[in-house]
Amino acid sequence: MVALWIxxxxxxxxxxxxxxxxxxxxxxxxxxxxxWSQIDVQIKRxxxxxxxxxxxxxxxxxxxxxTLTQVIEARAKAVSARDxxxxxxxxxxxxxxxxxxxxxxxxxxRYPDLKANQNVMxxxxxxxxxxxxxxxxxxxxxxxxxxxxxxxxxxxxxxxxGMFGFRPFDFFEVEKPEEREVPEVDLNx
Numbered sequence: 001m002v003a004l005w006i007x008x009x010x011x012x013x014x015x016x017x018x019x020x021x022x023x024x025x026x027x028x029x030x031x032x033x034x035x036w037s038q039i040d041v042q043i044k045r046x047x048x049x050x051x052x053x054x055x056x057x058x059x060x061x062x063x064x065x066x067t068l069t070q071v072i073e074a075r076a077k078a079v080s081a082r083d084x085x086x087x088x089x090x091x092x093x094x095x096x097x098x099x100x101x102x103x104x105x106x107x108x109x110r111y112p113d114l115k116a117n118q119n120v121m122x123x124x125x126x127x128x129x130x131x132x133x134x135x136x137x138x139x140x141x142x143x144x145x146x147x148x149x150x151x152x153x154x155x156x157x158x159x160x161x162g163m164f165g166f167r168p169f170d171f172f173e174v175e176k177p178e179e180r181e182v183p184e185v186d187l188n189x
Contacts, residue, residue, distance in 0.1 A: 074096050
């Protein structure tokens with residue numbers, strides 16, 4: 001009789017232990033989803049600001065129509081990728097959009113009237129702040145993803161994760177071609 005109670009006690013402890021592991025995995029999964037929603041909010045904010053910026057600079061930058069068209073096309077591609085939800089495609093599209101926005105901001109230097117326009121400067125500042133927020137949110141998402149992905153792979157959590165279908169999340173990596181290239185350094189003076 002005592003042995004039966006001991007066995008029941010051990011089974012009860014194992015069930016409680018499994019429930020604790022399951023609940024911790026659910027919490028970590030929800031943290032990853034929350035971190036992604038923070039990125040998504042900032043990306044949407046950037047996508048909403050871009051048409052305002054393009055409209056504000058259109059009159060000043062008559063000779064830069066190609067760049068403005070590229071900005072609009074890159075934004076459309078990024079919005080489409082975001083709607084599809086494929087993390088790799090989103091990263092690639094957002095990287096292209098960031099690169100084109102960087103070129104647009106560099107072109108502002110050619111237009112003194114544009115640099116003096118308070119509306120344009122405020123929009124540029126908003127976009128720059130949003131880029132920073134996206135970067136911080138991306139780092140937080142990747143940290144939460146690493147924590148969750150590690151949890152579902154370590155023993156004994158991997159057993160519970162496998163039983164209940166917990167799957168790893170992809171990291172959010174923005175692909176910027178210029179970051180992959182090796183910079184040339186010329187020390188000849």
